[in-house]
Amino acid sequence: MLGLAVIGTGHWGRNHARVYKELLSEGMIDGLKICDADENRARQLSESLEVEYVTDYGDLIEDNGIQAVSIVTPSRTHYQLGKEFMETGKDVLVEKPLTMDVDEAKKLVEAADATGRILMVGHLFRYHPAVRELKHRIDAGELGEIQNLIGNRLLFRVPRSDMGVIYALGIHELDLFCHLLDVDYPERLSASQTMSYGQNTEETASIFMDFGYAKGYAFESWLVAAYDRMRDLVVVGSKGSARVDYLNPQQLQLFDNRIVIEEGVPVRVANDEKHVVALPHAEPLKEELNYFISCVKSRQNPLTDGAVGLRSVVMAEAALQSARTGTAVELP
Ligand SMILES: NC(=O)c1ccc[n+]([C@@H]2O[C@H](COP(=O)([O-])OP(=O)(O)OC[C@H]3O[C@@H](n4cnc5c(N)ncnc54)[C@H](O)[C@@H]3O)[C@@H](O)[C@H]2O)c1
Numbered sequence: 331m332l333g334l335a336v337i338g339t340g341h342w343g344r345n346h347a348r349v350y351k352e353l354l355s356e357g358m359i360d361g362l363k364i365c366d367a368d369e370n371r372a373r374q375l376s377e378s379l380e381v382e383y384v385t386d387y388g389d390l391i392e393d394n395g396i397q398a399v400s401i402v403t404p405s406r407t408h409y410q411l412g413k414e415f416m417e418t419g420k421d422v423l424v425e426k427p428l429t430m431d432v433d434e435a436k437k438l439v440e441a442a443d444a445t446g447r448i449l450m451v452g453h454l455f456r457y458h459p460a461v462r463e464l465k466h467r468i469d470a471g472e473l474g475e476i477q478n479l480i481g482n483r484l485l486f487r488v489p490r491s492d493m494g495v496i497y498a499l500g501i502h503e504l505d506l507f508c509h510l511l512d513v514d515y516p517e518r519l520s521a522s523q524t525m526s527y528g529q530n531t532e533e534t535a536s537i538f539m540d541f542g543y544a545k546g547y548a549f550e551s552w553l554v555a556a557y558d559r560m561r562d563l564v565v566v567g568s569k570g571s572a573r574v575d576y577l578n579p580q581q582l583q584l585f586d587n588r589i590v591i592e593e594g595v596p597v598r599v600a601n602d603e604k605h606v607v608a609l610p611h612a613e614p615l616k617e618e619l620n621y622f623i624s625c626v627k628s629r630q631n632p633l634t635d636g637a638v639g640l641r642s643v644v645m646a647e648a649a650l651q652s653a654r655t656g657t658a659v660e661l662p
Contacts, residue, residue, distance in 0.1 A: 334396070391414060400422075400452075421447050421448035421450075427493075427497050442635075451635070453506075460579055460580075460609060461563070463607060473571065484551050486554060494535065500646065506563070508641070510565065514641055537550070537649050570588060585602075
């Protein structure tokens with residue numbers, strides 16, 4: 331019997347609850363509860379999904395019917411909640427960022443080791459079907475040597491007050507670029523930021539990641555109205571390029587174009603063709619939660635485990651430091 335609970339049913343946690351409810355109906359789990367400190371919020375979602383709710387997460391810690399939890403509360407609370415749940419025998423999926431502090435992230439990794447609990451971090455885009463397809467093709471050498479990775483996450487919204495775009499959005503690029511290149515960290519990283527609303531959190535940032543031959547460029551903003559909502563990734567290789575539109579998980583775009591070099595000099599563009607690889611329908615969050623459940627059942631260490639979450643916190647802190655000081659940060 332596998333009982334799941336979602337702690338935090340705000341903007342993102344309600345999606346965890348909705349997807350687990352689907353997985354409950356499909357027989358992948360045996361029970362589901364939700365928890366939010368805001369009782370109105372918890373009650374409304376509990377009525378629409380027809381699942382039991384609590385307002386005190388301590389009730390779930392004592393609940394023997396719950397073996398695993400999704401922690402989808404504000405990021406600064408992840409450490410305390412993650413630690414308590416693991417130490418009382420529950421497996422945890424903590425939303426990204428794992429924490430907003432390197433020492434806290436390290437302690438969560440240690441707690442997972444000490445307790446033998448599963449600690450998975452919600453780096454959603456690793457479970458995105460088009461990213462998986464892209465990774466497969468990069469590993470097979472189809473794009474040649476990777477030269478550039480370019481990520482954009484642009485929309486127009488009231489900036490969050492609990493974190494800026496580096497932790498909220500850039501963390502995806504920090505993790506994904508390393509994943510796609512099979513490295514733990516870029517060699518060095520630099521970032522710049524804008525804080526237009528005086529809240530001490532950046533609402534726009536650009537992050538540059540130097541991987542040696544390959545370079546990564548990420549642009550994150552909550553102040554760009556021109557594109558409605560744009561979230562994409564372009565990977566440029568010596569043999570071709572690929573583009574993922576994160577809002578369209580059902581396709582990967584491939585471009586055959588490359589620069590022809592003659593006698594050491596770039597002279598023209600060749601093979602200017604585009605192919606669209608159609609992928610079977612799969613919601614990235616459902617892929618992620620299904621995978622978490624499979625790790626809980628099989629006791630397999632997740633692809634996005636605590637160590638992956640810790641590395642992305644180290645990189646986010648390095649980006650914030652670089653944006654503050656104006657100097658690049660060397661990474662291990
Ligand atoms: N993976 C993704 O793509 C993605 C997307 C959005 C948000 N997130 C992450 O999800 C987390 C939550 O973000 P959000 O936008 O949903 O925030 P939110 O503020 O909309 O929701 C947080 C909820 O947690 C509840 N809460 C706070 N402390 C609690 C506690 N101790 N016990 C029970 N409930 C508690 C609040 O009442 C609120 O309803 C953040 O860490 C964020 O970075 C991830």
